[in-house]
Amino acid sequence: MKKTVDLALAREFGLTSEEYDRVLKIMGRTPSLTELGVFSVMWSEHCSYKSSRKWLRTLPTTAPWVIHGPGENAGVVDIGEGYAAIFKMESHNHPSFIEPYQGAATGVGGILRDVFTMGARPVANLNALRFGSPDTPRTRQIIDGVVRGIGGYGNCVGVPTVGGEINFHPAYDGNPLVNAMTVGIARKDRIFLSAAAGVGNPVVYVGSRTGRDGIHGATMSSAEFDENALAKRPTVQVGDPFIEKLLIEACLELMATDAIVAIQDMGAAGLTSSSVEMAGKGGVGIELDLDAVPQREPGMTAYEMMLSESQERMLIVLRPDRTEIARKIFEKWELDFAVIGHLTDTGHIVVKHKGQVEADIPLDPLAEEAPIYDRPAATPQAPAPLEAVHAPLSLDAMLLKLVGSPDLASRAWVWNQYDSTVGGQTVRRPGAADAAIVKIEDTTLGLALTTDCTPRYCQADPKSGGAQAVAEAWRNITATGARPLAVTDNLNFGNPEKPEIMGQFVAAIEGMGEACRALDFPVVSGNVSLYNETRQPDGSTMAILPTPAIGALGVFEDVSKAVGLGMASESALVLIGETKGELGQSIWLREILGREEGPPPQVDLVAEKRNGDFVRNEILNGTVTACHDIADGGILVAAAEMVMASGIGCELESPDSGIRPEAFWFGEDQARYLVCVKDADGFCQKAEKAGVPARLIGRSGGNELILPNGVTISAARLTVAHEAFFPALMAS
Amino acid sequence: MKSAIVVFPGTNRERDMAIALKRVTGKAPTMLWHRDTDLPDVDLVVLPGGFSYGDYLRCGAMAAHSPIMAAIRAFAQKGGHILGVCNGFQILTETGMLPGALLRNANLRFLSQDCHLRVERNDTPFTHKWAKDAVFRTPLAHGDGNYTADSQTLEKLEGEGLVAFRYANAKGDVQADDAETNPNGSINSIAGILSENTRICGMMPHPEDLVDPLMGGEDGLPLFEGLVEAFVR
Numbered sequence: 010m011k012k013t014v015d016l017a018l019a020r021e022f023g024l025t026s027e028e029y030d031r032v033l034k035i036m037g038r039t040p041s042l043t044e045l046g047v048f049s050v051m052w053s054e055h056c057s058y059k060s061s062r063k064w065l066r067t068l069p070t071t072a073p074w075v076i077h078g079p080g081e082n083a084g085v086v087d088i089g090e091g092y093a094a095i096f097k098m099e100s101h102n103h104p105s106f107i108e109p110y111q112g113a114a115t116g117v118g119g120i121l122r123d124v125f126t127m128g129a130r131p132v133a134n135l136n137a138l139r140f141g142s143p144d145t146p147r148t149r150q151i152i153d154g155v156v157r158g159i160g161g162y163g164n165c166v167g168v169p170t171v172g173g174e175i176n177f178h179p180a181y182d183g184n185p186l187v188n189a190m191t192v193g194i195a196r197k198d199r200i201f202l203s204a205a206a207g208v209g210n211p212v213v214y215v216g217s218r219t220g221r222d223g224i225h226g227a228t229m230s231s232a233e234f235d236e237n238a239l240a241k242r243p244t245v246q247v248g249d250p251f252i253e254k255l256l257i258e259a260c261l262e263l264m265a266t267d268a269i270v271a272i273q274d275m276g277a278a279g280l281t282s283s284s285v286e287m288a289g290k291g292g293v294g295i296e297l298d299l300d301a302v303p304q305r306e307p308g309m310t311a312y313e314m315m316l317s318e319s320q321e322r323m324l325i326v327l328r329p330d331r332t333e334i335a336r337k338i339f340e341k342w343e344l345d346f347a348v349i350g351h352l353t354d355t356g357h358i359v360v361k362h363k364g365q366v367e368a369d370i371p372l373d374p375l376a377e378e379a380p381i382y383d384r385p386a387a388t389p390q391a392p393a394p395l396e397a398v399h400a401p402l403s404l405d406a407m408l409l410k411l412v413g414s415p416d417l418a419s420r421a422w423v424w425n426q427y428d429s430t431v432g433g434q435t436v437r438r439p440g441a442a443d444a445a446i447v448k449i450e451d452t453t454l455g456l457a458l459t460t461d462c463t464p465r466y467c468q469a470d471p472k473s474g475g476a477q478a479v480a481e482a483w484r485n486i487t488a489t490g491a492r493p494l495a496v497t498d499n500l501n502f503g504n505p506e507k508p509e510i511m512g513q514f515v516a517a518i519e520g521m522g523e524a525c526r527a528l529d530f531p532v533v534s535g536n537v538s539l540y541n542e543t544r545q546p547d548g549s550t551m552a553i554l555p556t557p558a559i560g561a562l563g564v565f566e567d568v569s570k571a572v573g574l575g576m577a578s579e580s581a582l583v584l585i586g587e588t589k590g591e592l593g594q595s596i597w598l599r600e601i602l603g604r605e606e607g608p609p610p611q612v613d614l615v616a617e618k619r620n621g622d623f624v625r626n627e628i629l630n631g632t633v634t635a636c637h638d639i640a641d642g643g644i645l646v647a648a649a650e651m652v653m654a655s656g657i658g659c660e661l662e663s664p665d666s667g668i669r670p671e672a673f674w675f676g677e678d679q680a681r682y683l684v685c686v687k688d689a690d691g692f693c694q695k696a697e698k699a700g701v702p703a704r705l706i707g708r709s710g711g712n713e714l715i716l717p718n719g720v721t722i723s724a725a726r727l728t729v730a731h732e733a734f735f736p737a738l739m740a741s
Numbered sequence: 742m743k744s745a746i747v748v749f750p751g752t753n754r755e756r757d758m759a760i761a762l763k764r765v766t767g768k769a770p771t772m773l774w775h776r777d778t779d780l781p782d783v784d785l786v787v788l789p790g791g792f793s794y795g796d797y798l799r800c801g802a803m804a805a806h807s808p809i810m811a812a813i814r815a816f817a818q819k820g821g822h823i824l825g826v827c828n829g830f831q832i833l834t835e836t837g838m839l840p841g842a843l844l845r846n847a848n849l850r851f852l853s854q855d856c857h858l859r860v861e862r863n864d865t866p867f868t869h870k871w872a873k874d875a876v877f878r879t880p881l882a883h884g885d886g887n888y889t890a891d892s893q894t895l896e897k898l899e900g901e902g903l904v905a906f907r908y909a910n911a912k913g914d915v916q917a918d919d920a921e922t923n924p925n926g927s928i929n930s931i932a933g934i935l936s937e938n939t940r941i942c943g944m945m946p947h948p949e950d951l952v953d954p955l956m957g958g959e960d961g962l963p964l965f966e967g968l969v970e971a972f973v974r
Contacts, residue, residue, distance in 0.1 A: 254751055431754055433756065433952075
């Protein structure tokens with residue numbers, strides 16, 4: 010490749026002219042092609058967080074149980090008995106639009122590596138997915154590819170996929186979101202970090218060979234899509250879950266020795282970002298000899314090797330006297346192992362290839378003079394209040410329509426393609442509880458895991474929507490009986506160079522921060538995905554709904570106390586929390602009246618905490634035997650979901666609330682739960698003492714849902730309505 | 742009962758199997774590496790689930806040629822007991838130790854769900870804790886579980902009673918052309934089969950993942966309890 014390095018090429022690589030000037034100043038000369046490549050990927054939005062860093066710093070990241078917050082490959086929290094949970098969520102949005110199967114598969118592979126690189130055995134995967142309008146063939150194609158890709162990778166590596174969420178909205182037509190989360194477990198005194206140390210120590214490359222795939226993937230992820238997006242297919246990486254499985258086992262085997270000084274996976278920007286970040290964090294220099302890099306194809310240049318995003322590769326700094334022990338482990342697992350360089354005291358990254366120095370860059374300025382932008386942000390406009398609305402159908406007709414609607418219909422068609430039981434520790438499978446529950450082998454500990462975000466709330470009011478996403482994640486964990494510990498965030502937004510998009514981003518972070526502080530629920534890891542916009546044929550661009558997806562983790566000291574959401578037999582059904590009947594931005598408003606209007610429901614963090622702490626206590630002391638949070642679709646949909654989950658029916662009482670029935674039954678007021686208890690009176694008195702609104706709303710029994718208007722719907726009929734959507738969609 | 746589990750590159754349900762075996766024997770099974778050439782003194786060898794060699798070429802095809810398989814064949818010839826689950830079943834058919842083959846699921850998608858199995862005979866070490874025609878629930882998780890065999894083989898399997906388990910509904914009704922009760926499309930709804938001497942059993946579903954009430958039930962436990970009773974020592 011003979012390309013002249015100049016401003017035009019720098020621009021092609023995604024750098025601005027101001028950024029290119031900085032490169033020239035740091036280098037004191039025109040950079041080589043490889044050097045320009047290194048700068049452009051390290052300074053890409055994807056790797057540098059240049060538009061978001063200022064705001065990410067405002068999020069709370071500490072708590073007594075946080076061992077490592079943001080800045081490492083994943084967040085680490087103490088879960089007791091000497092164990093730590095390590096987790097993170099990351100997007101693979103752009104590749105999943107271009108090549109859905111490989112995009113989603115390598116998204117799973119990448120997040121797995123972020124977790125096991127820290128010494129954890131991955132024990133659970135989740136994924137938060139957003140697709141375009143279900144009516145288009147392209148959406149169906151994307152769903153099919155993404156679901157096969159997630160299953161194809163996760164099933165093969167043997168990590169159970171236990172939860173997640175799916176939303177549909179036309180705003181995702183040209184830009185679906187694939188956010189994958191992995192949770193792993195390690196001994197808390199055996200956590201591995203990425204800061205390199207020890208001048209002279211060998212730098213070792215393990216895993217798959219390097220090919221020409223994914224070159225400039227990080228740059229692609231930092232730009233909008235135009236009409237030629239699909240022509241970018243060659244920048245999408247190809248995954249091999251079999252190699253990943255071997256890599257997990259080999260790394261964990263190596264981690265049981267004392268050979269490792271530092272380790273990091275080669276993710277976005279591959280060899281460049283891993284070597285630059287490891288050396289940079291450790292305050293040392295690094296010299297790489299690319300002739301030693303295991304290569305998949307002949308004739309690769311230094312530029313190609315440094316920018317390749319070939320999958321299933323790790324970079325390790327070893328103790329020199331342990332190199333042979335390490336080599337034997339990787340030979341056992343039939344993986345490539347090559348010493349490709351060593352640490353230096355120069356403070357530079359020096360890349361040699363075929364006897365030539367192809368790059369020589371000072372690391373400090375590469376990191377410290379990376380651009381950081383305080384982009385103009387327009388304060389989002391408050392949504393207009395919702396005018397009075399009226400129900401056009403009977404309660405039962407509306408319920409059946411809602412439980413079969415795209416955002417509420419059963420996801421079983423999807424879950425049933427993911428292995429959710431491998432490992433033998435899955436206490437609650439997808440759909441059985443508000444959060445997925447996995448046991449920690451050989452202990453009584455358990456984890457509750459969820460992902461949450463309501464993008465339509467975030468679109469209407471980004472600040473309130475950001476707070477709601479955190480609150481709902483906290484509530485879903487609480488509803489199982491687990492103690493919420495921490496979150497990972499995956500912030501998916503449009504083009505930050507537009508003030509209205511930047512305004513959404515800033516407001517959402519403000520809301521998230523408030524909720525995290527109020528709920529003692531710090532952010533320990535995360536990922537930002539910007540430029541989620543698609544250029545339309547008429548030249549305008551369409552941004553996705555602001556989607557700050559929250560992945561969250563809670564812990565049980567005794568996982569046998571966890572409850573599910575299936576209606577319990579012969580119980581009173583009690584509504585916890587205050588109901589005002591908020592229909593703005595509700596699913597009811599959208600699906601029944603075809604309107605996306607009004608303010609989203611209010612988020613009252615004091616009530617959220619008070620109600621949630623009460624419910625969790627009552628689960629752990631055995632009073633509450635089933636619990637479901639009230640979210641999309643309101644009380645009636647929540648009750649129907651409880652009936653469908655266990656097949657046990659329920660007779661609902663007519664509310665004497667002064668609220669119109671559709672607002673009472675379908676309003677999406679926050680901080681609410683439905684719980685099953687035996688003694689409703691005693692329970693409600695206890696709630697009153699705790700300042701928690703509670704009222705009896707029904708009694709369980711039989712196998713029918715009996716509505717307050719006297720209409721009965723059998724559990725079986727609800728289930729048919731609930732389960733029809735996905736199979737019908739995917740068969741069409 | 743002394744047991745061993747074979748681990749191939751890509752095996753991923755060895756831990757689940759070890760938990761189930763430990764549950765009934767009180768001791769951890771020996772883990773064997775595919776490059777081992779000798780078997781320890783054991784009563785039972787288990788080939789567990791997973792994606793040995795990434796399912797490349799054909800599921801189980803490359804594992805069937807692993808160094809340890811020679812020792813396992815010899816073990817079988819001496820009358821040893823072998824359980825192959827999921828990928829383990831696929832490996833057993835690839836080696837020819839069990840007849841037939843496992844094709845892609847009829848709906849061409851990976852399936853992960855509970856199913857019900859009907860116990861076809863209860864005079865084997867693998868099935869004697871159940872009554873004949875008993876029905877039990879078990880998870881399945883596979884992309885290639887659609888059992889098939891040529892008509893002669895099938896005639897022999899059915900004629901000699903070598904079918905151990907069939908997919909059924911919760912009442913025990915078998916209906917091969919119904920995707921609800923026979924999810925992967927297996928011929929005659931066959932979910933598990935036996936060797937002629939009934940000492941080798943291959944099955945697609947995962948009873949090892951349902952041996953603890955906390956994980957949703959103990960419906961898979963009789964298989965393992967039955968094996969322990971068969972090898973009291």
